[in-house]
Amino acid sequence: MKTKNLENYWMPFTANRQFKASPRLVKSADGMYFTLTDGRKLLDGIAGLWCCNAGHNRPRIVEAIRKQAGELDYSPAFQMGHEKQFELAERLTKLMPGDLNKVFYTNSGSESVETALKMAIAYHRTRGEGQRIRLIGREKGYHGVNFGGMSVGGMPANRKMFGALVTGVDHMRHTHNIEGNAFSKGQPQNGAEYAEDLIRMVELHDASTIAAVIVEPLAGSAGVILPPKGYLERLRQICDEHGILLIFDEVITGFGRLGAPFAVNYFGVQPDIVTTAKGLSNGVIPMGAVFASDKIYDTFMTGPDNAIEFFHGYTFSGNPMACACALGTLDTYEEEGLLTRGAELSDYWQDKVHSLRDLEHVIDLRNLGLIAGIELRPREAAPTARAFEAFLQAYDAGLLIRTTGDTIALSPPLIIEKEQIDFAFDTLRGIITNLD
Ligand SMILES: Cc1ncc(COP(=O)(O)O)c(C=O)c1O
Numbered sequence: 001m002k003t004k005n006l007e008n009y010w011m012p013f014t015a016n017r018q019f020k021a022s023p024r025l026v027k028s029a030d031g032m033y034f035t036l037t038d039g040r041k042l043l044d045g046i047a048g049l050w051c052c053n054a055g056h057n058r059p060r061i062v063e064a065i066r067k068q069a070g071e072l073d074y075s076p077a078f079q080m081g082h083e084k085q086f087e088l089a090e091r092l093t094k095l096m097p098g099d100l101n102k103v104f105y106t107n108s109g110s111e112s113v114e115t116a117l118k119m120a121i122a123y124h125r126t127r128g129e130g131q132r133i134r135l136i137g138r139e140k141g142y143h144g145v146n147f148g149g150m151s152v153g154g155m156p157a158n159r160k161m162f163g164a165l166v167t168g169v170d171h172m173r174h175t176h177n178i179e180g181n182a183f184s185k186g187q188p189q190n191g192a193e194y195a196e197d198l199i200r201m202v203e204l205h206d207a208s209t210i211a212a213v214i215v216e217p218l219a220g221s222a223g224v225i226l227p228p229k230g231y232l233e234r235l236r237q238i239c240d241e242h243g244i245l246l247i248f249d250e251v252i253t254g255f256g257r258l259g260a261p262f263a264v265n266y267f268g269v270q271p272d273i274v275t276t277a278k279g280l281s282n283g284v285i286p287m288g289a290v291f292a293s294d295k296i297y298d299t300f301m302t303g304p305d306n307a308i309e310f311f312h313g314y315t316f317s318g319n320p321m322a323c324a325c326a327l328g329t330l331d332t333y334e335e336e337g338l339l340t341r342g343a344e345l346s347d348y349w350q351d352k353v354h355s356l357r358d359l360e361h362v363i364d365l366r367n368l369g370l371i372a373g374i375e376l377r378p379r380e381a382a383p384t385a386r387a388f389e390a391f392l393q394a395y396d397a398g399l400l401i402r403t404t405g406d407t408i409a410l411s412p413p414l415i416i417e418k419e420q421i422d423f424a425f426d427t428l429r430g431i432i433t434n435l436d
């Protein structure tokens with residue numbers, strides 16, 4: 001390593017002092033593996049951060065970026081365009097079902113969420129219902145770290161330090177229910193009635209004040225929480241009855257994670273807006289995209305032709321490098337059938353997940369597509385400690401996992417092979433068995 005000085009970089013969502021005392025430094029990555037600075041290999045059990053869905057160092061993507069850098073490095077995002085923005089939008093909307101035919105580019109999941117929330121409020125105002133300003137989120141929701149996303153989000157640690165947040169926001173209850181649903185395979189049976197919380201919001205605030213409800217179709221960051229059967233369908237119904245827009249935050253479920261291109265395909269529930277990022281560019285160059293329905297877009301397209309219809313955007317919206325990277329990513333997904341590979345592997349994956357059921361510390365196992373949640377009983381007076389120890393031991397054993405609270409999450413690249421799945425679960429079995 002060239003520099004031994006770790007002091008100047010303030011690391012995000014990291015225990016800085018602990019990390020700097022005992023750093024975990026990555027040097028390179030290829031396929032399913034990271035190589036660390038000490039030369040050890042680490043199986044990537046979480047696709048980077050749920051983003052490298054095609055694995056690492058993929059030739060189509062590397063080549064696309066190389067070529068683009070020498071051809072068009074940047075093009076102004078406002079009042080100018082370049083061809084790849086349009087080509088990418090067309091290809092993306094072909095993957096997305098229904099009328100979600102318009103794509104707005106951002107640079108991250110957090111920016112996609114801010115964009116979606118602003119779009120929803122501005123949509124209602126444009127169509128003459130400017131009083132619809134309220135946003136409804138859900139407890140345990142994660143929608144990034146900017147003010148809008150943090151406000152509709154429901155993770156206490158992410159909110160409590162940051163003041164009064166955005167006003168006019170309310171939350172439905174979360175659907176996590178170990179007592180009713182522990183060890184469910186796929187979607188749990190119990191809990192569709194939690195969707196009725198939206199009715200309570202309507203009764204409390206009046207539908208005429210509510211612009212949109214935002215949910216993760218499957219919540220990842222709060223510890224892999226699956227939607228109960230019928231829940232998303234019921235949310236859609238209530239939104240329809242009350243003129244409320246339904247936003248799916250697909251930042252982690254998008255691009256094959258569930259075994260279908262999007263959760264919209266998988267669950268067969270059609271939202272009005274979908275937020276994406278991460279797998280869109282395989283995590284290689286920052287990029288996000290918000291899909292909006294034709295109806296929403298058309299509503300904005302009024303007034304004089306020379307008027308800007310939506311006063312929103314980023315310097316790097318549709319950046320040429322990011323677009324090239326995303327096109328190389330889509331090529332890779334399509335050539336290798338990765339957007340549906342999760343469906344082929346999901347039975348094998350499910351069996352492996354639930355093979356951990358006999359372990360003493362395991363209180364719940366959850367799975368869908370190529371996602372697993374392994375919830376451990378928290379240590380008395382030391383919540384999260386047991387799972388974090390599992391993380392450190394897995395790292396030493398050559399496996400990268402992620403933990404939230406006392407839940408271990410797995411979400412590997414979609415190129416994973418069965419032997420690598422075996423390695424991940426054998427390793428975890430050994431570690432969890434021997435944890436205090
Ligand atoms: C559902 C969801 N929304 C938004 C985000 C924020 O994305 P980013 O970290 O790219 O801003 C994440 C990140 O994990 C996420 O899981």
